[in-house]
Structure formats: structure tokens, C-alpha cells
Amino acid sequence: MEVKSRAPGKIILAGEHAVVHGSTAVAAAIDLYTYVTLRLPLQSAENNDRLTLQLKDISLEFSWSLARLKEAIRYDSSTLCRSTPTSCSAETLKSIAVLVEEQNIPEAKIWLTSGISTFLWLYTSILGFNPATVVITSELPFGSGLGSSAAFCVALTAALLASSSSDKTHCDGWSSLDETNLELLNKWAFEGEKILHGKPSGIDNTVSAYGSMIKFCSGEITRLQSNMPLRMLITNTRVGRNTKALVSGVTERAARHRDAMNSVFNAVDSISKELAAIIQSKDETPVTEKEESIKELMEMNQGLLQSMGVSHTSIDTVIRTTVKHKLASKLTGAGGGGCVLTLLPTLVLGTVVDKVVEELEAIGFQCFTASIGGNGAQICF
Ligand SMILES: Nc1ncnc2c1ncn2[C@@H]1O[C@H](COP(=O)(O)OP(=O)(O)OP(=O)(O)O)[C@@H](O)[C@H]1O
Ligand SMILES: C[C@@](O)(CCO)CC(=O)[O-]
Ligand SMILES: [Mg+2]
Structure with a gap:
């Protein structure tokens, strides 16, 4: 039996970090996906006593005998x-860490440790100690603010839940999940994100599971219907960073300066709400005027992210480069490097965008555009 799944990455238009502390944030799915293929072997097949994970993009394979998994992870799979x-x-996380350590991950890829631990946790929790080969590929850069960790958790969970569901109707092409399954998928993926982010808000797994564009506050989801074109240039500074460390850095700063940081989080909350209202507004305001407001909100949000301590000199370089062309930018995701969004207003000339991209790429950054607000998690039998 084979099942495939995919889940998208995301951009956060406003509200990252503050959302962990109860503020509103706005996020949208992008058309870059993580793909999972799950193969359950026949009883009689070879390798029916192993769990194997293949990470195709980085040509790495990890494999555990089921006996070793059962011995190390001491929970009763029947419960x-x-x-x-x-x-x-x-x-349990400690026992899983031992299993991951035994795989001797190359030092240069040590950042994969938490991803592999999350894989073992989600797999054994949902499918128990059963044999399988799981193949993962991704169009998302790892650890760059585009939600690679959430797409990984959502796609993996979608495949695991689909393989254990009684309804395995063959379909041609990708199909979306119904509301009940989406809710279950999102809850499991959130548990996976806890291993990867420490204290996630849940926005990344939610937008990856549901797709589209959402306003998110303390677990409450509002799906947004955009009534204006929204084009963003995404620049990957290629500066690696780790969301868990950045999130805990903000929490520590908030503990040191409670009142000041609460004011910062409140300001972000207002920015996100205003941004969501503009995007959804059906009034007669010209698009160019709405874009001017979004531009200003992005600049304000970036200033507040700076004051949370999650910006980076590489992000400042992108901002300086784009502002010369009167374009506004802000970091997206956890910051500390990673990706930066630049609003591309409808009237901006193609030649200007080309010039900006040329300048950014000359510095060594990677620029691309992605379609915003598309599909969430999907499966295919
Ligand atoms: N396809 C994948 N295969 C294995 N592990 C993955 C995969 N995608 C993500 N991960 C795990 O997630 C980690 C990156 O997660 P992290 O939350 O730091 O960044 P991100 O999700 O890309 O950015 P952000 O959280 O800011 O949106 C990687 O170091 C790895 O452990
Ligand atoms: C930094 C953060 O707000 C967004 C990361 O994409 C973390 C989270 O919400 O879990
Ligand atoms: Mg992440």
C-alpha cells in the first residue's frame, strides 16, 4: 500500500513572534510543498521488520529495526x-534522542536531529511499531522562515492518518481532507511542531494544513478572503537560524521587560488586525492606496521585530537595498536571517523588480516569487 501527501510552506505577512504571546498574526500558504510517500510493505515482503526514512533532497537514509524501536520507546502502543x-x-523525547543519535547524522547536518526525532514521535504515535518506508522531498529551504518544519509535520501526519484510515478510495491526483480529518491532522502536526519550535503558536501548522490565508490568534482561526492582488518578492538571505532558539530569545526578553514587550506585542496585534481588514476590504479605496497602507504596516512590523531582537544584519541589507527603490520589506517567520518579504505594488515596473533582484542576488541572496493563498494539505492514493 502506498499513499502520498503534500503540505505547503507559508509566509507570515504580520505578527510572527508576537503571535506566540497571544497577538494576532496573518499568514498565507505558498505554492512550495513538502512531499511524503509512505509505503507499507506486505507481510511477506523483505524489510517488513524495519522503519526507514529517506530524505531524498539531501541523500540521507535512516533506518531502525522495529525491535529496537520497541525496546527504546517504552510506551505501550496498544494504548x-x-x-x-x-x-x-x-x-519519550529522551529515548527518541538515543535512537536518533545511533544513526550518526553527519555533523554538517546536525540540524536534522529535531526533524528526525519528530518523525519518530509522529510515526510511532499514529502507526505504532509497524514497518514502512517513508520518502520525503521538499521544495522549501530548511530553517529559512517559510515554515519547512510545519510543512514537514503536516505532510507526514497527513500520510500517516490517510494510511490508517478505512477510506482509501483511489483518486486521480491530489485531494483535500474533510474538516474532521483536517482538525485531527492539525492537532497532531501541532504536537510535532512542539518538538521543533519549543513553544509554537500553531500558526504555521494551521496555515499549512488549511491553506489559503488566515488570521490567527491564540488558536482561533479566521479564513481570509483577499479582495486585492498581493504580490511579494521573497529573498532568502541564506543565513541559517533556528526557530526554537529565536522564539525562546523573545520569551526571555519579554520576561526581562514585561511592560515594554507587552506594548510591542499589542502594537503588533493592531498591525495584524489592520492588515487583515485592508486585505479583506471590499470598499472603493483604490488598490494603490491600500498598498501604501500595507507598505507602512510592514515597515512598522519590521521595526517592532527589530525591537524583539529577531532581525539580522542580512535582513537590514535586504531592507536597505529595496528601500532605495521605494519598496518596503520585513522579515517573515522567525527571523535571525532566513527569508524577507518585499511588497511588489501593482504599479511597480518590471524593470524596477529586475533591478532589485539583480542587486540582491549580487550580494549572494536568492530571490523568488510564489503564489500566495493556495492549497493546504492534500493526499493521493
Ligand atoms: N523535509 C524535512 N525533512 C526533515 N526535517 C525537516 C524537513 N523540513 C524541516 N525539517 C526540520 O525542521 C527544522 C527547521 O525548522 P525551523 O522551524 O527552525 O525553520 P522553518 O520552519 O523553516 O522556519 P519558520 O519556523 O521560521 O517558518 C530543520 O532543521 C529540520 O530539523
Ligand atoms: C516565530 C513564529 O511566530 C513563527 C515562525 O514561522 C513561531 C510560532 O508562531 O510558532
Ligand atoms: Mg518552523
Whole structure:
């Protein structure tokens, strides 16, 4: 039996980090996906006593015998229930860490450790100690602010849940999940993100699972219907960083300067709400005027992210380069490097965009555009 799944990455238009502290944020799915192929072997097949994970983009394979998994992860798989997502306990995470360590991940790829731990947790929690080969590929850059960790959790969980569901109707092409399955998928993916982000808000897994564009506040989701064109240039500074460390840095700063940081988070909340209202507004305001407002909101949000301590000199370089051409930019995702968004207003000339891209790429950054607000998680049998 084989099932495939895919889940998109995302951009955060406003509200990253503050959303972890209860503020509103606005995010949209992008058309760059993480793909999972899950193969369950026949009883009689070779390798029916192993769990194998293949990360195709980086040509790495990890494999565990089921006996070793059962010995190390000491929970009773008969008590696990795919329909009630639970958190990975510190004790289980420790046992999983031992299993990951045994795989001798190359030092240069050590950042994969948390991803592989998350894989083992989600797999054994949903499918128990059953043999399989799981193949993963991704169009998303890892650890760059485009939600690679959430897309990984959502795509993996979608394949795991689909393979264990009674409804395996063959379909041609990708099909979306129904509301009940989406909700379950999103809850499991959130548990996976907890291993990767430490204290996630849940916005990344939610927008990856549901797709489209959402306003998100303390777990409450509002799907947004955009009533204006929204084009963003995405610049990957290629500066690596880790979301978990950045999130905990902001939490520590918030503990040191409670009142000041609460004011920052409140300001971000207002920015996100205003941004969502502009995007959805059906009034007669000309698009150019709406774009001017979004531009200003992005600049303000970037200033507040700077004051949270999550910007980076590479991000400042992108901002300086784009502002010369009267374009506004802000970091997206956790910051500290990673990706930057630049609003491309409808009237901006193609020649100006080409010039900006040329300048940014000459510095060593990578620029691309992506379609915003598309599909969420999908499966294919
Ligand atoms: N396809 C994948 N295969 C294995 N691990 C992955 C994959 N995608 C992401 N990961 C794991 O997620 C980690 C990156 O997550 P992180 O949250 O730091 O960045 P991000 O999700 O890309 O950015 P942001 O959280 O800011 O949107 C990687 O170091 C890796 O452990
Ligand atoms: C930085 C953060 O706000 C967004 C990362 O894409 C973390 C989170 O919400 O989990
Ligand atoms: Mg992430």
C-alpha cells in the first residue's frame, strides 16, 4: 500500500513572534510543498521488520529495526490512539534522542536531529511499531522562515492518518481532507511542531494544513478572503537560524521587560488586525492606496521585530537595498536571517523588480516569487 501527501510552506505577512504571546498574526500558504510517500510493505515482503526514512533532497537514509524501536520507546502502543493527539513527554523525547543519535547524522547536518526525532514521535504515535518506508522531498529551504518544519509535520501526519484510515478510495491526483480529518491532522502536526519550535503558536501548522490565508490568534482561526492582488518578492538571505532558539530569545526578553514587550506585542496585534481588514476590504479605496497602507504596516512590523531582537544584519541589507527603490520589506517567520518579504505594488515596473533582484542576488541572496493563498494539505492514493 502506498499513499502520498503534500503540505505547503507559508509566509507570515504580520505578527510572527508576537503571535506566540497571544497577538494576532496573518499568514498565507505558498505554492512550495513538502512531499511524503509512505509505503507499507506486505507481510511477506523483505524489510517488513524495519522503519526507514529517506530524505531524498539531501541523500540521507535512516533506518531502525522495529525491535529496537520497541525496546527504546517504552510506551505501550496498544494504548496509543490516532484520534487523540498527545504531547511527547520529556522522557519519550529522551529515548527518541538515543535512537536518533545511533544513526550518526553527519555533523554538517546536525540540524536534522529535531526533524528526525519528530518523525519518530509522529510515526510511532499514529502507526505504532509497524514497518514502512517513508520518502520525503521538499521544495522549501530548511530553517529559512517559510515554515519547512510545519510543512514537514503536516505532510507526514497527513500520510500517516490517510494510511490508517478505512477510506482509501483511489483518486486521480491530489485531494483535500474533510474538516474532521483536517482538525485531527492539525492537532497532531501541532504536537510535532512542539518538538521543533519549543513553544509554537500553531500558526504555521494551521496555515499549512488549511491553506489559503488566515488570521490567527491564540488558536482561533479566521479564513481570509483577499479582495486585492498581493504580490511579494521573497529573498532568502541564506543565513541559517533556528526557530526554537529565536522564539525562546523573545520569551526571555519579554520576561526581562514585561511592560515594554507587552506594548510591542499589542502594537503588533493592531498591525495584524489592520492588515487583515485592508486585505479583506471590499470598499472603493483604490488598490494603490491600500498598498501604501500595507507598505507602512510592514515597515512598522519590521521595526517592532527589530525591537524583539529577531532581525539580522542580512535582513537590514535586504531592507536597505529595496528601500532605495521605494519598496518596503520585513522579515517573515522567525527571523535571525532566513527569508524577507518585499511588497511588489501593482504599479511597480518590471524593470524596477529586475533591478532589485539583480542587486540582491549580487550580494549572494536568492530571490523568488510564489503564489500566495493556495492549497493546504492534500493526499493521493
Ligand atoms: N523535509 C524535512 N525533512 C526533515 N526535517 C525537516 C524537513 N523540513 C524541516 N525539517 C526540520 O525542521 C527544522 C527547521 O525548522 P525551523 O522551524 O527552525 O525553520 P522553518 O520552519 O523553516 O522556519 P519558520 O519556523 O521560521 O517558518 C530543520 O532543521 C529540520 O530539523
Ligand atoms: C516565530 C513564529 O511566530 C513563527 C515562525 O514561522 C513561531 C510560532 O508562531 O510558532
Ligand atoms: Mg518552523
